[in-house]
Amino acid sequence: MGNLKLFFTFKIRLIFALSLLALFLIHTPLNKQFAVVIFLEFIGYGFVCKKLFDKQFSRKLKSFPYIAAIVDVVLVSTLVSFATGGIKPLFPLLCAFIGVYAFFAGLRLSLSVAVVSTFIYFALFKFFGAISHDASYYIVRISLFYIVSFFVGMPVNQKDKHRENSEFLTRRLEAEIEKNNKMKEKIKKQAKELVVMHELGRIMNSENNSLKEISDKVAFILARHLGLKSFCIFILNEETSQLEIKSSVGLPKGIERKIVINVGEGITGKVAKTGDPMLINDVSKDERFTYFGGLCRNIRSYLCVPMTIDNKVVGVISATDDKPGYFTVADMNLLMDVASHLSVAMQNIKYVDKLRSMTSMDGLTGLCNHRFFYHRLKQEIASAGRYRDKLSVVMMDIDFFKRVNDTYGHKAGDRILIGVASIIQSACRESDLVARYGGEEFAIILPRTSKERAMAIAERIRERVKKRSFCINNEGTKVSVTLSAGISEFPTDGQTCNALVEKSDEALYCAKHSGRNRVELYISQ
Structure with a gap:
């Protein structure tokens, strides 16, 4: 729009310049009414010039207003003087x-216009031979140029200065x-990240959590604090x-059983294979993305990061959204931190399971040991008492x-x-x-089982x-052996x-003394 104004401004100048040239060539004076029209046109033209003094032009064309002023004064003064055939209206016109x-x-x-007007004023007076007054007369008139400029321009300057x-x-x-809003958003985001990290740390340090429980809790935290609408936690089946x-959030019900990804397959499989995170702004433009038969048709943005233990990928976390370009590099870095915490949790669970196995399993037979037997029996007695169930305990010994x-x-x-x-x-x-239980002795806990049913199970074992x-x-x-067994029932025989x-x-002692290779129920004396 500004370039268009400049074009028309120069076009107007060109028309007046040609008009001035025509006046000099044909020496045809114009009437006073036309001079007034020209003057009024230039007042309107001043409004156009005002628009050209915007900052977008003043930065590029700083000298343009001054050149325009000189051209305007020369054109207007000359045209009006020739149009009226004299210089009488020149002074009020210039003022x-x-x-x-x-x-x-x-x-x-x-002030620049006033200076130019001074020279034009004397030049036209000399041209028309109208200098007939003393110097003080012209000094007063010239002074009025600058007085008008000062008293009209100063308030405008102050106003413009105040406006600027x-x-x-x-x-x-x-x-x-x-800047403050950006800082506020940044602080708010960092606060959310700190909350997430704190919550993750609390979960990772908690005891007796399975991998499924931890995954569900991590999914809940990501959905609540980070506002992720849809994401999955994949674990690699070795x-x-x-x-x-x-674990997943925002996916169709039952999709967990339908989506199984081979390592190297699609974007998720490639992340699992290479161990490098991937951020896809629009999966519709990426041939590697798999829609799984339309189950993931609404996905546009995709973010996937690996979970690693000792530089070995053990799973991936993927986040999706239905808007293209939704995720940022910052989101990817945060999800990498989450994946790192979850990887540590997986490693800890494996270590804990291994330690529990070492402390609760018998090294020779692979059965639970004496210590774990009592731990489990205590739990089963509490459960049977709560639900008023029966519970049988079988002690067996190789004869x-x-x-x-x-x-x-x-x-x-x-x-x-x-x-x-x-x-x-x-x-x-x-x-x-x-x-x-120890040596050649074995123990069996049979929840929700009467001693009559336990008797049948023990007899089946003895026969085998x-x-x-x-x-x-x-x-x-080859050697053959036999078993003897004794059975008690909760709560009848003990609590x-x-x-x-x-x-x-x-x-069991009764079975041994009754000839061995037999099962006996406890009978109260």
Whole structure:
């Protein structure tokens, strides 16, 4: 728009310049009415010039207003003088012209117009031969040029200065407000990140959390504090080399079972393969993205980061949104921190599970040990008491096991122990617990089981052991053994761990003294 104004301004000047040339060539004086019209046109023209003094022009064309002023004064003065055939209207015309420039352009430019007007005034007086007064007459008139310029232009200058200062302060204020808003947003975002890190640290340091529980809690934190609408936590199944969803937010119900990603497949699989994070602003333009049969058709932005332990990828976290370009590098860095914390949690869970296994499992048979048996029995008694269920405890012992060790050696005895443990374990349910109580003695916890039902289970185990021949060495030597067992029931026979074990031991003692290879129920004296 500004360039268009400049074009028309120069076009107007060109028309007046040609008009002046025509006047000189044809020496045809114009009437006074036309001179008035020209003057009024130049007053309107002053408004156009005012628009050209905007900062966008003054920075590029700083000298333009002064050149324009000189051209304007020369054109107007000359045209009016020739149009009226004299210089009588020249003085008021120049005063008015200086006032117009002072009003529209300020003091400095109006002073320049006054200087030019002074020279034009004397030049035209000399040209028309009209110098007939003394010097004081002309000094007073010339002084009026500068007085008009000063008294009209000074308030304008002050007003413009105040306006410029006001605009400057407004811009500064707006810049400060914008800066403060950005700082506020940055602080707010950092505060959210700190809260997330604090919450993650609290979760990671908590005990008795499974990987599923930790993943769900991390998903909840990301959704609540970071406002992520849709994301998944994938864990690498080392046996199948596939990524399986451990926890998710914002995905269709049941999608966890439908999405299984091979390592190297799509964007998520590539992150798992390379260990490098990926930020995709628009997945519709990326051929690597997999829509899984339309299950992920609304996704546009995609962010995926790896979870690593000892430089080995163990899973990935992916976040999605339906708007393109939603995620930033800062989001990626934050999700990398989350992935790092979750990786540490996974490693800790593995270590804890390994330690628990070492402290709760029998090294020879792979069954639970004496210590874990009592820990679990205490829990099962509390649960049975709460729900008024029955609970049976079975104590088993291999008959004449010392004779086997003395005859064939302890290595042979170990093989028999492993074989008997396997038979007992296979005969029990997943909810049952089988433990090596000590030496050749085994213990079984049967939740929600009466002693009559426990009797049937124990008899089945006894029969299987009796029919089985155990290979005790590399030569193929086989040995058969038998079992004796005693059974007690909660709450009939006892309501504590020690009471139930003692009652089962008494029943076992009874089985031993009744000929062995038999199962006995505890019967109160």
